[in-house]
Amino acid sequence: MSNASLAARVPLRRLYDGTTIPAIGIGTFGSDKYGAEEVSNALYGAIRTGYRLIDCAAVYMNEHQIGEVLHRVLTEGIVSREELFVNSKVWNDQHRAVEASCRQSLADLQLDYLDLYFVHWPFPNYHAPGCDGDSRNPDSKPFSTEEFTDTWRQCEALVDAGLVRHIAMSNMTIRKLEAVLPQCRIKPAAIEMELHPSFQQQALFDYCMERDILPIGFCPIGSPSRPERDRTAEDVVDAELPAVRQAAEAHGDHPAVTCLKWAVQRGQIPIPFSVKEPQYTANLRAAFDDPLTEKEMTAIAAEDRNCRLIKGQVFLWPGATDWHELWDEEA
Ligand SMILES: NC(=O)c1ccc[n+]([C@@H]2O[C@H](COP(=O)([O-])OP(=O)(O)OC[C@H]3O[C@@H](n4cnc5c(N)ncnc54)[C@H](OP(=O)(O)O)[C@@H]3O)[C@@H](O)[C@H]2O)c1
Secondary structure (H helix, E strand, O other): OOOHHHHOOOOEEEEOOOEEEEEEOEEOOOOOOOOOHHHHHHHHHHHHHHHOOOEEEEEHHHHHHHHHHHHHHHOOOOOOHHOOEEEEEEOHOOOOOOOHHHHHHHHHHHOOEEEEEEEOOOOOOOOOOOOOOOOOOOOOOOOHHHHHHHHHHHHHHHHHHOOOOEEEEOOOOHHHHHHHHOOOOOOEEEEEEEOOEOOOHHHHHHHHHHHHOOOEEOOOOOOOOOOOOOOOOOOOHHHHHHHHHHHHHOOOOOOHHHHHHHHHHOOOOOOOOOOOOOHHHHHOOOOOOOOOOOOHHHHHOOOOOOOOOOHHHHHHOOOOOOHHHHHOOOO
């Protein structure tokens, strides 16, 4: 089957204003394991295979290489710009310079607009790329509604200027959303959040759905190749959850594919990462091939272990002792 027909089989979701977005995308964070060239070379294959939604970020330090691939697929006529849906994100150290950061991402990605632009984290707290889990920056500070709102105003200005079509938030909590949503002139079209069978964030998921804000799920497979700094002994392996394994066996799928079927059928947009052709092809097909039964969906829903993998402890501020504080939770 040609890539155009695979792409056409991917269901579409709608943002609050009716704009369509593919029900599955591809991540581009190499997790300190895959270099920029490896990620971008794979992306060329992934777009040929039928991916149209591409999740980028300045901090992944590969937007320049990805831009060369986007230029190539567009000039080769594999896709048109209108068919692509490209995300990028402002990094934490650029919250006071959002337009400059967005313009840099546009230049690197060789695009004249982004479809969705995220505030990557709700804090201006910065850590060096590739740092270890115990790293702390003495300049880090807790969430501030006023500072976040100022960053959001700059994002709204990007929409006004036509640099981005929609704006979005990431790594939010209900408490933070309650504080900032009333301040938004332009509401977030999506919230990127960690979502996988062992970490379903049902309350935040429902909160977004009720407000017509699309949940985009990162680490949808449970990020088995995540950096060492994001691993703890208590972490659950999604591929080993009994209901995931049973459904995978019943459908002849890898458990990773089962996690993605669950995600798409639940209603979030998963953005799995892979540089391996058989994996990213199977992942794309998860959006439409051989869906899970209602019974399998219910069994996976019961596997939630509240197991957050990306705890964000490197963003803690002086005086904060536990990563739960980042998420407005009791330790
Ligand atoms: N907004 C945020 O703060 C945030 C945070 C984290 C991630 N993200 C985004 O979300 C994307 C996805 O997250 P992620 O990369 O951490 O985790 P993930 O997609 O859950 O896991 C990716 C890993 O799963 C394995 N995999 C993928 N497809 C597979 C298949 N069909 N069969 C078997 N194994 C498979 C691969 O492992 P191998 O490498 O061993 O092949 C791959 O490296 C990122 O790339 C990024 O774009 C955003």
